[in-house]
Amino acid sequence: MSDTPKLNNAPYYIKEDVCIGCGTCESVCPNSAVSINADSGSGAYKIDADKCKDCDACVEQCPVTAIWELESNKTE
Numbered sequence: 001m002s003d004t005p006k007l008n009n010a011p012y013y014i015k016e017d018v019c020i021g022c023g024t025c026e027s028v029c030p031n032s033a034v035s036i037n038a039d040s041g042s043g044a045y046k047i048d049a050d051k052c053k054d055c056d057a058c059v060e061q062c063p064v065t066a067i068w069e070l071e072s073n074k075t076e
């Protein structure tokens with residue numbers, strides 16, 4: 001894993017088909033940005049991009065690597 005500098009304004013999203021609904025991300029998020037995705041029907045969670053402060057806590061704790069950075073927010 002390279003030491004890529006963190007990008008500003010780069011919220012994350014949860015891959016529905018990977019998330020196992022364990023709730024860890026919700027419990028570690030300091031900004032209450034994570035909640036169950038009621039639309040998914042699979043028990044997956046989702047991240048509210050407006051609340052996400054890009055702290056990385058959920059990304060580090062997710063046991064199945066379901067949380068990814070939004071590609072559209074990356075600046076080259």
Ligand code: SF4
Pocket residue numbers: 012025028029030031032033034047051052053054055056057058059
């Ligand atoms: S990156 Fe931080 S603020 Fe954003 S959803 Fe994950 S735990 Fe919450």
Ligand code: SF4
Pocket residue numbers: 014018019020021022023024025026044045061062063064065066067
């Ligand atoms: S920690 Fe990962 S697997 Fe668990 S609910 Fe969050 S995104 Fe889904």
